[in-house]
Amino acid sequence: MAKRPDFFLIxxxxxxxxxxxxxxxxxxxxxxxxxxxxxGSMRVYTQDELDRIRLIKTLVDREGINLAGVQRxxxxxxxxxxxxxxxxxxxxxxxxxxxxxRLEDEVAALFRLLGLDEPGE
Amino acid sequence: MAKRPDFFLIxxxxxxxxxxxxxxxxxxxxxxxxxxxxxGSMRVYTQDELDRIRLIKTLVDREGINLAGVQRxxxxxxxxxxxxxxxxxxxxxxxxxxxxxRLEDEVAALFRLLGLDEPGE
DNA sequence: CTAAAGTTGACACGATCCATGTCAATCTCT
DNA sequence: AGAGATTGACATGGATCGTGTCAACTTTAG
Numbered sequence: 466m467a468k469r470p471d472f473f474l475i476x477x478x479x480x481x482x483x484x485x486x487x488x489x490x491x492x493x494x495x496x497x498x499x500x501x502x503x504x505g506s507m508r509v510y511t512q513d514e515l516d517r518i519r520l521i522k523t524l525v526d527r528e529g530i531n532l533a534g535v536q537r538x539x540x541x542x543x544x545x546x547x548x549x550x551x552x553x554x555x556x557x558x559x560x561x562x563x564x565x566x567r568l569e570d571e572v573a574a575l576f577r578l579l580g581l582d583e584p585g586e
Numbered sequence: 587m588a589k590r591p592d593f594f595l596i597x598x599x600x601x602x603x604x605x606x607x608x609x610x611x612x613x614x615x616x617x618x619x620x621x622x623x624x625x626g627s628m629r630v631y632t633q634d635e636l637d638r639i640r641l642i643k644t645l646v647d648r649e650g651i652n653l654a655g656v657q658r659x660x661x662x663x664x665x666x667x668x669x670x671x672x673x674x675x676x677x678x679x680x681x682x683x684x685x686x687x688r689l690e691d692e693v694a695a696l697f698r699l700l701g702l703d704e705p706g707e
Numbered sequence: 708c709t710a711a712a713g714t715t716g717a718c719a720c721g722a723t724c725c726a727t728g729t730c731a732a733t734c735t736c737t
Numbered sequence: 738a739g740a741g742a743t744t745g746a747c748a749t750g751g752a753t754c755g756t757g758t759c760a761a762c763t764t765t766a767g
Contacts, residue, residue, distance in 0.1 A: 475714070485756055490716080505763050507714060523701055531724085531753070534655020538700055541662060545696045549705045552689045555676050568673045575666045579659055580644050584670045596743070606727050611745080626734050628743060652724065652753085714763065724753075733744065 471512065478510040482518055489518065495532055497521060497539070537578060544574050592633065599631040603639055610639065616653055618642060618660065658699060665695050 470477075479486045492498050493508070498517060500508040510518075517539075524530045524538060548571045554564050576584050591598075600607045613619050614629070619638060621629040631639075638660075645651045645659060669692045675685050697705050 486714085487757075488755060490714095491754080494716095503763090505714085507763070520701055525754085528658065528701075529652075529654040529724090530658060531650075531652040531655060533650040533753095534652060534658065537649065537651060537655065538658065541696075542700050542702065545693065545700060545702070548696070549693050552686075552693050555689065556686050565673070565677050568676065572666065572670050572673050575662075575669070579663050579666060580641055580649075581663065581666070584666075607743085608728075608745095609726060611743095612726085615745095624735085626743085628734070646725085650753090654724095709767085710765105711767105712763100712765080715761080717760100718758085720755105720757080722754085722756105725751090726749105727751105728749080729747085731744100731746100733742105735740105735742075737738100737740090 473510045473515065475508050475510070478508075478515060478518075482515060482522065484518075484522065492518065492521065492532075495536070497532065497536060541575065541578050544571055544578065547571055548575075594631045594636065596629050596631070599629075599636060599639075602636060603643065605639070605643065613639065613642065613653075616657070618653065618657060662696065662699050665692055665699065668692055669696075 473481065475486045475489055479489055482489075489498075489508070489510075493500060498510075498514050498521075500510045500514055503509060520542075521535050521539075524535050525532070530538070548568070551564060551568050551571065555568075573583060576582070594602065596607045596610055600610055603610075610619075610629070610631075614621060619631075619635050619642075621631045621635055624630060641663075642656050642660075645656050646653070651659070669689070672685060672689050672692065676689075694704060697703070
């Protein structure tokens with residue numbers, strides 16, 4: 466079977482994503498992705514980074530969201546990924562104070578990323 | 587004391603927000619706000635709508651997010667506002683199944699708005 | 708070492724988006 | 738009826754984004 470490589474140089478990555486290499490360079494310059502570099506200075510993309518770029522591409526191409534908006538949404542993705550296991554935890558156990566505090570923290574982070582004041586008293 | 591009116595026609599609203607009336611009309615056309623109308627057809631803005639528009643203005647002017655991105659973020663605002671009281675609830679009471687189900691639902695909504703697959707098993 | 712192929716960063720070009728501005732027609736209120 | 742505001746449609750200038758080009762550098766293979 467054709468094995469899938471674990472790392473991709475920019476032309477391979479661009480081909481797989483059906484994007485222009487310059488677009489990938491620009492995404493890095495804007496801080497949307499941070500591929501590793503070889504000893505020289507060539508970009509090396511992992512599969513996870515390709516997935517991340519594919520999400521960016523969807524938000525940009527299909528939803529018409531610009532890169533500033535995508536950046537904000539990616540920050541919210543981080544919050545959502547931390548939030549989910551915390552919610553899961555409240556299912557079984559009684560909500561220990563520790564878990565609840567972290568839940569509150571994540572919701573506060575969410576409000577901040579949305580430009581809202583801290584959630585009211 | 588100068589009393590603050592409860593409703594604003596478009597020119598008053600635009601003046602208070604320091605925006606062009608045409609901008610407000612465009613925001614309505616894009617579904618970002620839905621002011622009521624008089625019997626004729628004039629737009630009537632409430633204070634809440636002015637607050638909402640001010641948030642939009644911040645995201646656009648200061649953060650450089652375009653209107654497609656703002657729209658998505660406003661949807662996430664709705665989720666965050668529903669999420670917060672649910673988290674609060676888990677502080678005192680033991681987590682009833684009902685509350686937990688609604689928490690899961692909101693997190694799932696969040697994932698959807700971020701273009702992610704349903705949170706994994 | 709050398710040559711071909713790929714990558715790097717800088718710059719430029721169209722297309723699109725956005726706030727603003729203009730204008731004639733319509734609505735509101737006296 | 739008439740002055741003043743609002744309506745929607747269209748135009749304009751600035752900014753953003755994907756794409757393309759180019760010379761210099763890096764990588765790979767002989």
